[in-house]
Every structure is written in structure tokens, then in C-alpha cells.
Amino acid sequence: MRGQTPVLRHNFGTREKVSIISAVGTNGKLHFQFKLKESFKGPDVVRFLRHLLRYTRGKVLVFLDGAQQHKSEAVKEFIAQHSKRLTVKFLPPYSFEYNPDEPVWEVKWTKFRNFTPYNTLELLAAYEKEFRRMRRRKGFVGGCFRQSKLPLKGLEKLLT
Numbered sequence: 419m420r421g422q423t424p425v426l427r428h429n430f431g432t433r434e435k436v437s438i439i440s441a442v443g444t445n446g447k448l449h450f451q452f453k454l455k456e457s458f459k460g461p462d463v464v465r466f467l468r469h470l471l472r473y474t475r476g477k478v479l480v481f482l483d484g485a486q487q488h489k490s491e492a493v494k495e496f497i498a499q500h501s502k503r504l505t506v507k508f509l510p511p512y513s514f515e516y517n518p519d520e521p522v523w524e525v526k527w528t529k530f531r532n533f534t535p536y537n538t539l540e541l542l543a544a545y546e547k548e549f550r551r552m553r554r555r556k557g558f559v560g561g562c563f564r565q566s567k568l569p570l571k572g573l574e575k576l577l578t
Contacts, residue, residue, distance in 0.1 A: 460490025518566040
């Protein structure tokens with residue numbers, strides 16, 4: 419080994435994916451779940467919506483984009499079954515400025531832009547650490563709503 423340049427250990431192959439679903443609440447809470455190896459599908463979205471209903475008091479208003487899994491039969495059935503507490507509104511296509519959850523996703527493109535984990539578990543651990551940090555940041559979630567172009571004063575009308 420003497421005189422040789424050390425070889426840096428790095429994963430040059432493909433890595434499994436880490437999918438993330440999240441929601442910011444007007445109650446100041448950030449909710450999130452991770453899934454390894456595959457994308458979220460309709461039943462996964464249902465599980466997340468069930469989580470929101472379990473950990474949020476009162477009525478819940480959720481804004482979803484037009485992703486296929488958000489419009490699945492499983493999601494439609496769940497929304498219909500829980501219509502007394504759960505209201506879902508779909509955002510128009512390409513309307514990121516109205517999505518209060520968008521600052522959460524900016525982290526993925528800024529903080530993790532040059533991050534090169536050795537494996538999927540390291541990536542998952544880094545994401546989880548960052549999402550927990552955002553959850554603890556005072557005022558972060560409120561800032562998400564202030565940054566969006568949603569007409570905040572009209573939101574309470576959607577819940578009545």
C-alpha cells in the first residue's frame with residue numbers, strides 16, 4: 419500500500435429510490451412518510467390520509483396535485499368515506515406557487531443537490547434527519563403557508 423493513492427469508496431451503481439409523501443398543517447405540524455424501493459401508490463396515499471386524520475383534530479383540508487396515485491380509486495373511496503372530516507382540493511396543473519408543501523420539497527433540490535450517499539439507507543437516514551429538523555424549526559410550517567399564493571383568508575370557507 420505504500421506509495422499508492424488510496425481508493426475512495428463510493429457507490430457508482432444505481433441506488434434504490436426513497437419516495438417521500440408530506441403535508442404541512444395550519445396547526446404548525448409537518449407530517450411525512452417514506453417508502454423504499456418504489457413510488458407511492460393509491461393505497462399508500464390512503465394510509466397517509468388516514469395518518470393525517472388520526473393525528474389532526476377537527477376537519478382536515480388537503481391540497482393534492484394531479485399525480486396519478488392521488489386520483490386512484492382507493493383514494494376516491496377513502497375521501498368519500500371520510501367526507502365529514504376530510505376535504506380534498508386538487509391544485510391546477512403546474513401551480514407550484516399555490517402548494518404550501520412546496521418549501522419542503524425545495525430542501526430536496528437545495529440541501530441534497532450534491533449529496534452522494536453510499537447506499538439507500540444512508541439517503542433515507544439523511545432525509546429523515548432533515549425532515550425531523552424542519553418539523554422542529556419554529557415558524558417553518560407557517561412560513562410555508564405565507565410563501566404560497568393560496569388565499570389563506572378563504573380556506574376556512576372550504577371546511578364548512
